[in-house]
Amino acid sequence: MDCYTANWNPLGDSAFYRKYELYSMDWDLKEELRDCLVAAAPYGGPIALLRNPWRKEKAASMRPVLDIYSASGMPLASLLWKSGPVVSLGWSAEEELLCVQEDGAVLVYGLHGDFRRHFSMGNEVLQNRVLDARIFHTEFGSGVAILTGAHRFTLSANVGDLKLRRMPEVPGLQSAPSCWTALCQDRVAHILLAVGPDLYLLDHAACSAVTPPGLAPGVSSFLQMAVSFTYRHLALFTDTGYIWMGTASLKEKLCEFNCNIRAPPKQMVWCSRPRSKERAVVVAWERRLMVVGDAPESIQFVLDEDSYLVPELDGVRIFSRSTHEFLHEVPVASEEIFKIASMAPGALLLEAQKEYEKESQKADEYLREIQELGQLTQAVQQCIEAAGHEHQPDMQKSLLRAASFGKCFLDRFPPDSFVHMCQDLRVLNAVRDYHIGIPLTYSQYKQLTIQVLLDRLVLRRLYPLAIQICEYLRLPEVQGVSRILAHWACYKVQQKDVSDEDVARAINQKLGDTPGVSYSDIAARAYGCGRTELAIKLLEYEPRSGEQVPLLLKMKRSKLALSKAIESGDTDLVFTVLLHLKNELNRGDFFMTLRNQPMALSLYRQFCKHQELETLKDLYNQDDNHQELGSFHIRASYAAEERIEGRVAALQTAADAFYKAKNEFAAKATEDQMRLLRLQRRLEDELGGQFLDLSLHDTVTTLILGGHNKRAEQLARDFRIPDKRLWWLKLTALADLEDWEELEKFSKSKKSPIGYLPFVEICMKQHNKYEAKKYASRVGPEQKVKALLLVGDVAQAADVAIEHRNEAELSLVLSHCTGATDGATADKIQRARAQAQKK
């Protein structure tokens, strides 16, 4: 235990800093780091090295080479740099490598050296060249700031949504600033630069000179400046070897330090822990590393090799050709437990557990001591927390064991924190493995979240590990396993050397029906790689046909899209495809396609009926659908045309179509209608009044009502109105006119084809009992009873019924007998019935 704090270095009275090795680097670098452009992503991210960046020779062997390594030095990618000279490298928040070129172009590469896209920092740069560039992180994403040859700054706060902002000029700036940095405050990006003894703050509106409060006198230039990870603090290194540390707003000084080294440092970065009161800055020279803070003494390290500092959320990573180390302030929990002669409850608990393992009774003593102070809960918590901050699994385990031991003596200690810490440490140890090479600390991991960590694993194509983590943490499938499988599949379709069948099968085998996996997304990726056939194969696995359609359309498989849309039963989708097809195909082909898809056809017809009548006609023409064509023209004759000639012409076309459709009935009917129309027109001209659009029946009725009997007769003959109809018609019309005389004449003109009962009925409807009775006498015997009942002659009806000996008629009459008046009749019928029964 004594040696455990050997690498702890005190800074001032209250804080310790420790440096431990993360990895011994695996990368076999031939060059010194100083000969390379270096960029390392935070959160244990990858390292990019551009070798020979400044050589201009054309010889291939001397061209710059871009290498990307994991934090443990495992090579991820290597490519020959064929583009222009690079000024600066940097990683975006999505772990994309941004390479800022001298001409202002920014090339974006993926983690595996795959070119993603490029953008430019403005045309102005083309002439002036980029002198320097910084990649910085904001809450919106990753930003790029450049300094041009004209000593102007341009920045973009988010490269994902590129908006270039040209910063105002710094008055009197003749040469490049001695140092500068991008600052993010209140969601706005600023530039802080130092020119000689002056500091300027640039925002997009103005340039203002600023002075750090309490700055020691005698400064003639600033050599280096550093902003903390969270943009809260700022450190300035002056040519007098003096370091000023304060808030980034330059409103407050925190502390200062004089290191008496006047050589400009290679790097200066902040090293502080979230929620810690300690502030420290790490300054690196060629062979010396110094940690300075609010203390008269600094901590000094000797650097054996050329090293590079990477600021992290809670410390600094330092890597060189051979090692990768982490320097940080010892967290409170660890300090309490491990500080020499510490009597903190955690320390006692750890001790107790160790004694317990040795089977010594001292365990009990320690435990009692903690319990007497009532600090057991605190002790357990301390041990759990400290375990999180340990890098070595052995130490993690012994702390967790102590916690678990202490827990036994507590009644109600919620297990969550212990369980979660075990889980988190297991995940952390897994990703810290040098094969994976993501040296996250516990605080970084919590800040990053598991979701982002999974994304990063996916980005590194570490699908199995990601899936294992998801399963281990029991993440919901949709967020976890399925998402990763989908990413895997998207990667799989990019493997050009595998055949379409194999890829499709492999993907389906792995994914099956995993919920939340969208085959159409994977297919879209396949199509993006130019593998249309594979995309179609993958779409076959997509259970929701609705999802297949948009991609099929994009791939110009419109006909397939159409049948899929129809399968989906979603008419909207069908319609979308239809309109797409309509624009894509020529009319003939479009119609042919429709012809094979009745459902789509009827849908389109519905649309045309309201929107494009002419198209509808063409559709029917194309199909030789003369029947519908005929109907179409008939409809047109009612709707479109006002003039009689137009209507007749439309009807003629319709009739022709009906003939072609071998629908003679419809053709004849249409021709009749044409005749009728013409005739009605003539009638209107000659007689006045309204005839157009009446039915034949109504036309004749109107004529009779108007007293044009001759005309009516003529019309009936011309159109061969059947006798029965004509009689009904005349009967009704004459009764309406109450022209009883004419009616009687008509009734006697010949034997009625509809009998005389209707005459009785109609007369009664006009309440003319007198006339009705006339006809009742002429009604044939089988309807006589009905007729008599109609005119209200119950007695006579009874007589007739009795005479007929018809049971049905008898009961009919009986049902008409009402109370008092027909009492006698009713009796009569009853008697007749009785008689009939006797017989």
Place this chain on the structure above:
Amino acid sequence: MAFPHRPDAPELPDFSMLKRLARDQLIYLLEQQHEVDKLYKVENKPALSSNEQLCFLVRPRIKNMRYIASLVNSDKLAGRTRKYKVIFSPQKFYACEMVLEEEGIYGDVSCDEWAFSLLPLDVDLLSMELPEFFRDYFLEGDQRWINTVAQALHLLSTLYGPFPNCYGIGRCAKMAYELWRNLEEEEDGETKGRRPEIGHIFLLDRDVDFVTALCSQVVYEGLVDDTFRIKCGSVDFGPEVTSSDKSLKVLLNAEDKVFNEIRNEHFSNVFGFLSQKARNLQAQYDRRRGMDIKQMKNFVSQELKGLKQEHRLLSLHIGACESIMKKKTKQDFQELIKTEHALLEGFNIRESTSYIEEHIDRQVSPIESLRLMCLLSITENGLIPKDYRSLKTQYLQSYGPEHLLTFSNLRRAGLLTEQAPGDTLTAVESKVSKLVTDKAAGKITDAFSSLAKRSNFRAISKKLNLIPRVDGEYDLKVPRDMAYVFSGAYVPLSCRIIEQVLERRSWQGLDEVVRLLNCSDFAFTDMTKEDKASSESLRLILVVFLGGCTFSEISALRFLGREKGYRFIFLTTAVTNSARLMEAMSEVKA
């Protein structure tokens, strides 16, 4: 008189939730989202409102879009700028947006959706209020509403648990069912593990049974619908019913105690029942004679209101009855019913045909004439060519030549067809069977397949014993079977099918009927293995009518439920009757 349910009959699920859901959503849309303060009916005329914002709540139809477009464009011409919002119910269709775009106003309007598809008209009746479903699907072959149906089913299953047993018949039923299943699979987990409240669901296409829908209705509720037209569960009783000079809008549902007792009754019983009821009421009023002050106080505070309410309802229904009697008890109606029964039973076809002819000649009613022609055609497997021609000619002469288009519609829907000579028929049939064995054909609706679809009503009627053999009078007061809804002359085909399938829990043994219905590929059963359903829920049956159902069918199934201890719940695209069916098929001059 209304027969009580068996004591073990299951409770109906509470549908008021649906109402609340829809109402809250609409209020939110109108008030919160669009700040609507006044409502107008969308009619094809210029909007008079001078408001700065117009909000349209419409069905997604191209016609409506054109109306809105004309309104917006005329505003533009007049140099007026307003905000326009269109709320589509139950959903927005791409075609509608297309029209707005083509009319050049897509940028001027903003669109929204009100996903309201289920209106609880009564405790056991849900309507989607989509009367256009019938024409759109069965005539135009437009499947747009099937998805809406599937979504409605999905909503029901999320609210009331999964349905363990599913049956269906008809092409549309099958499609709706499959779409709904897909929806469930996409969002599974929600209904899983829930206890089913409704044990069975039965989906049925209207074209499986046109006959029942075409018959004149004689149960009270159906008769009220035929006579006065029930709209959204309420009816406008005119002055002849209210015996005042005002019309009265009356809500017809189980809340109306008087109506609830007579709704399912054959009309011949209703009047007697009402007068008995009136006498009882009078007796109750009369009780107050001889009451002391305290009793009187009690009577006034507790009973009087109920009695008055009952009195009001009673007089309304008596008025309605009288009005119906005036219209229906004439000889004409008796003759009409007689002819219908003859058609159903298949005797005296000649006589019936000439009755129809006379009906047309006398211009009784275009819709009625058409209905009779269709009934004749369906029961007889199409008209013989001579009749087909002559009836159509007569019809055109009577009611106007534009009905040539109506006939073409009816033919396409298979409602009014010509008997094809024997050999071509078999050819068509073999072609059809080839079509349906093709796997894809199951999903593709051939709008014209109905052309080849023949009604085999007579054979089905025999197989399912639809025409009850009656010795002596059929006692309509104490019905024996579902035939009472048609005076004992005919058991509704749709209801009989449902009865048979429920009895067997499958289509087994009904192969011949299914074949005769030309639905061999569209009759399906689907049962979940795990039977978590309680015996109570297993006696709760949701019947889905695609294309509308009639009140007679509802009454018949309510009767069946009482007999067997089931409770039926009805979901229909709309409540329909013969007149509505015929109107949907008619082409009227614009």
